[in-house]
Amino acid sequence: MTACLTRELKTLIELSGVSKIKTVFFGGGTPSLAPPSSIQTILDTLKAGDLLIPAAEVSLEANPTHLETSRLRGFRDAGVNRLSIGVQTLCDTDLKTLGRDHTVAESLRCVEEAKQLFPGQVSVDVMFGRPSQKLKDWQTEIKQIADLCVNHVSLYQLTLERGTRLHKLVEQGMISTPDGDTLADMYLAALEVLESYGLQRYEVSNFAQMGYESQHNQAYWQCKQYIGIGPGANGRFSRETDSSVREARIQTLEPDNWMFEVEKYGHATRKVTQLSTKDRLEEFLCQGLRTREGITHKDWLLLSPPLDLVNLFQSNKRLTNILDMGYLVIDQQGLRATPSGILVLDSVLPYLLVALSDVMEVHKTSVA
Structure with missing residues (x-):
């Protein structure tokens, strides 16, 4: 097991080209x-x-x-x-x-x-x-x-x-x-x-x-890159050959099968999904708004330069109502849920995801 873990680690690090x-x-x-x-x-x-x-x-x-x-x-x-x-x-x-x-x-x-x-x-x-x-x-x-x-x-x-x-x-x-x-x-x-x-x-x-916050877990919530090794592990990283494409990777779940595949191929990635810009932004909304800091304008624009956070709220009455009810705040820092908003976040997120889809569709149409 240990030998397979180190072998898979080396393989995925090489694929990602990570340096630190x-x-x-x-x-x-x-x-x-x-x-x-x-x-x-x-x-x-x-x-x-x-x-x-x-x-x-x-x-x-x-x-x-x-x-x-x-x-x-x-x-x-x-x-x-x-x-x-x-x-x-x-x-x-x-x-x-x-x-x-x-x-x-x-x-x-x-x-x-x-x-x-x-x-x-x-x-x-x-x-x-x-x-x-x-x-x-x-x-x-x-x-x-x-x-x-x-x-x-x-x-x-x-x-x-x-x-x-x-x-x-x-x-x-x-x-x-x-x-x-x-x-x-x-x-x-x-x-x-x-x-x-x-x-x-x-x-x-x-x-x-x-x-004393967990630095590792904050990387998940900020949608940073991470490598997952071992049976059933999940990872999110870009390959060294194309840093513009983020992949979601799931490793084989069953330990015996996982070890067999690692020994044969160097890793046991069972499924690879290329994440579109929309996928990554949706994930960022769902994860980032769980945190105290929320989503900063700077981090959002790293994923989608043409679409800033303000675009989500323009001409969207439902989101404006959510702001007025005090569940979300958007300011110079970025977008975040208020203490009362965190309590109803699962009810708020669907409206944000629909708004994101609408804005991206309009943007795609205008570009075309």
């Missing part, structure tokens, strides 16, 4: 089950090519089991400098319901150990909307999370995946999950508590002390 790597994120599954030597081998591959900048952020997702906690020092020595811990909940009963292998006591030990090894660079993941969860209990729990004194919290609403045991239990009415109004109240309660502890919302689901 600013962030590395080991995630998507449970990378903390891998030996630290595997992590070090991958990072050494980047260092050997003088690709990894000295100040690079190197993050690793970890579950707080005893086994994985015992490896944290090894991960740090291998080159990891930021840890994201899947705490999920501080309720042992809910951990069992969610099918997690760790306990609350193990989570607390892991967080304390991580804070010693990665000072100022520890994030915890926590989940709300769990079966039978009550708002009052959640308010107590999110305060306990904030009291852990970490610099970053990622907040997720439980998603029931079809085919899972939990989904079947809810579908059969054996357990229930909070309704939509309660979920909204839970999110707002978490927002209030986390911000009172100095953890500012810089993206819909992410909160951090100023200066």
Whole structure:
């Protein structure tokens, strides 16, 4: 597996022609089950090519089991400098319901150990909307999370995946999950508590002390280039031979098939899609408006010089109404959602995407 990861990494770096790597994120599954030597081998591959900048952020997702906690020092020595811990909940009963292998006591030990090894660079993941969860209990729990004194919290609403045991239990009415109004109240309660502890919302689901935001995740939201390696990984980058064309790449999902293809071809890219300018702008709207800064005029024009953000709102009454309702702001900095707008972003985005399509169609017609 490690040999295939390094081979695919070298192949895709060569295809992209990238000269510097600013962030590395080991995630998507449970990378903390891998030996630290595997992590070090991958990072050494980047260092050997003088690709990894000295100040690079190197993050690793970890579950707080005893086994994985015992490896944290090894991960740090291998080159990891930021840890994201899947705490999920501080309720042992809910951990069992969610099918997690760790306990609350193990989570607390892991967080304390991580804070010693990665000072100022520890994030915890926590989940709300769990079966039978009550708002009052959640308010107590999110305060306990904030009291852990970490610099970053990622907040997720439980998603029931079809085919899972939990989904079947809810579908059969054996357990229930909070309704939509309660979920909204839970999110707002978490927002209030986390911000009172100095953890500012810089993206819909992410909160951090100023200066401790995840650099890697910000690259996703700003639609920057990134290379994805490993089974089922996703990437977005331009080939060295044509920097004007951005490709979306999906790697083979099944590990055995993935390794077979890497050994045979040097990589296991299952699907390649060329992203049009419209595709990239749509993605930028959907991702960028999730963030505190939103979309700057400068970054938008890098993708579409003839079409500035103001064009989206000209002669579009629905978008003007959205501005008037206080959900969006467009000014000298760019376009961003207001605090109230972030709460209804899924309802606002379709209007923006339709407006973008209309503007691009008019522009194409006028050019023709």
